[in-house]
Amino acid sequence: MRTLIPSSHTPATITTPQTRRRRRFFIHSSAKRSDSFANGSRSSDWQSSCAILSSKVNSQQQSESLIPAVNGYNSSLNLVPFDNNNNNKSIQSKTKPLSITDLSPAPMHGSNLRVAYQGVPGAYSEAAAGKAYPNCQAIPCDQFEVAFQAVELWIADRAVLPVENSLGGSIHRNYDLLLRHRLHIVGEVQFPVHHCLLALPGVRKEFLTRVISHPQGLAQCEHTLTKLGLNVAREAVDDTAGAAEFIAANNVRDTAAIASARAAEIYGLEILEDGIQDDASNVTRFVMLAREPIIPRTDRPFKTSIVFAHEKGTCVLFKVLSAFAFRNISLTKIESRPNHNVPIRLVDEANVGTAKHFEYMFYIDFEASMAEARAQNALAEVQEFTSFLRVLGSYPMDMTSWSPSSSSSSTFSL
Numbered sequence: 231m232r233t234l235i236p237s238s239h240t241p242a243t244i245t246t247p248q249t250r251r252r253r254r255f256f257i258h259s260s261a262k263r264s265d266s267f268a269n270g271s272r273s274s275d276w277q278s279s280c281a282i283l284s285s286k287v288n289s290q291q292q293s294e295s296l297i298p299a300v301n302g303y304n305s306s307l308n309l310v311p312f313d314n315n316n317n318n319k320s321i322q323s324k325t326k327p328l329s330i331t332d333l334s335p336a337p338m339h340g341s342n343l344r345v346a347y348q349g350v351p352g353a354y355s356e357a358a359a360g361k362a363y364p365n366c367q368a369i370p371c372d373q374f375e376v377a378f379q380a381v382e383l384w385i386a387d388r389a390v391l392p393v394e395n396s397l398g399g400s401i402h403r404n405y406d407l408l409l410r411h412r413l414h415i416v417g418e419v420q421f422p423v424h425h426c427l428l429a430l431p432g433v434r435k436e437f438l439t440r441v442i443s444h445p446q447g448l449a450q451c452e453h454t455l456t457k458l459g460l461n462v463a464r465e466a467v468d469d470t471a472g473a474a475e476f477i478a479a480n481n482v483r484d485t486a487a488i489a490s491a492r493a494a495e496i497y498g499l500e501i502l503e504d505g506i507q508d509d510a511s512n513v514t515r516f517v518m519l520a521r522e523p524i525i526p527r528t529d530r531p532f533k534t535s536i537v538f539a540h541e542k543g544t545c546v547l548f549k550v551l552s553a554f555a556f557r558n559i560s561l562t563k564i565e566s567r568p569n570h571n572v573p574i575r576l577v578d579e580a581n582v583g584t585a586k587h588f589e590y591m592f593y594i595d596f597e598a599s600m601a602e603a604r605a606q607n608a609l610a611e612v613q614e615f616t617s618f619l620r621v622l623g624s625y626p627m628d629m630t631s632w633s634p635s636s637s638s639s640s641t642f643s644l
């Protein structure tokens with residue numbers, strides 16, 4: 231895939247070793263707090279993980295509301311750094327004492343939250359971040375992994391990342407990264423993706439030789455591009471809006487981008503075709519990630535995401551799935567990825583030779599909250615058949631109303 235170097239917007243990249251060293255302190259302290267729940271390996275008993283989780287409920291409630299304020303990045307508090315030499319006198323006099331209003335919960339769905347996304351302004355991920363956290367400060371990142379790291383390093387408070395699209399399928403990279411990193415899924419948003427064909431003003435479709443976009447953008451418009459009868463090469467780049475930005479910044483007149491109407495507006499391109507996704511109800515599902523899990527509840531529909539590797543044996547996957555079926559728990563998604571620790575298992579069959587079995591990590595989303603006994607029992611049973619099990623998050627389902635023809639009802643409408 232080509233990497234376009236954006237000209238005007240500088241997405242977050244990981245900074246110098248010094249910055250990294252300074253920020254590591256925070257990663258470690260955060261990782262320690264969440265490990266008991268995040269590392270759902272066989273060695274840690276699931277029931278006790280649940281107990282740890284529920285015992286965290288009260289302190290967690292406080293940490294969601296207070297920690298951001300105390301760290302000073304999401305706060306109206308007037309905190310000054312502590313000065314051992316007492317040189318702060320002039321500033322101290324201006325320091326306001328804590329009052330009861332300072333203790334009200336931080337606006338976790340509101341302004342000031344820094345939300346990392348992959349891409350540049352005008353990307354669908356930016357719009358999804360706006361739907362998930364209205365009025366947030368969206369932080370562009372040049373890669374998915376940078377968005378994970380931005381949260382781990384406290385540069386951002388949340389990341390909003392795509393995991394699957396109704397036409398293009400799963401975004402595998404993010405499944406692998408969910409496993410490699412220690413962040414928790416704290417929510418999901420489903421975002422209608424309405425693609426346009428964009429080019430520089432005055433460019434006519436007949437003169438195009440190339441269409442560039444994110445691989446998902448190309449996949450979601452595959453048939454429509456063919457139907458339009460364009461004689462063009464299709465080239466994958468890092469993100470849809472980045473494709474638009476590249477055309478504008480380099481004055482490329484033989485190339486069009488598949489991107490949003492908002493990207494056209496931002497980068498001064500014209501819309502040659504509107505709504506070129508192969509299905510009107512094209513939707514991408516994004517997950518919201520945080521350093522700490524949220525408290526699972528039962529007063530609204532929740533979804534839980536897990537990942538596991540299974541033990542050797544027969545019908546293991548069937549047994550795992552039946553743990554949910556017996557409890558009437560619906561699965562909404564199952565995905566398998568290579569198990570990068572053990573990609574292949576050799577199985578010697580007497581007289582026949584050696585079979586090479588591919589080993590997988592299975593990701594499952596199911597419709598239940600970890601606060602429900604049936605979900606806890608299902609996972610206790612699943613643990614019996616698995617060599618590794620981790621809960622990626624238990625979070626409210628996106629139940630917002632659906633309007634496929636319009637792009638979105640959010641403030642970030644594309």
Ligand SMILES: O=C(O)C(=O)C[C@]1(C(=O)O)C=C[C@@H](O)C=C1
Pocket residue numbers: 348349352353354355356392395401423444446447468469470471514
């Ligand atoms: O390139 C973008 O605009 C993105 O936000 C990325 C992404 C993706 O990775 O799937 C997100 C939504 C659309 O499905 C197309 C691309």
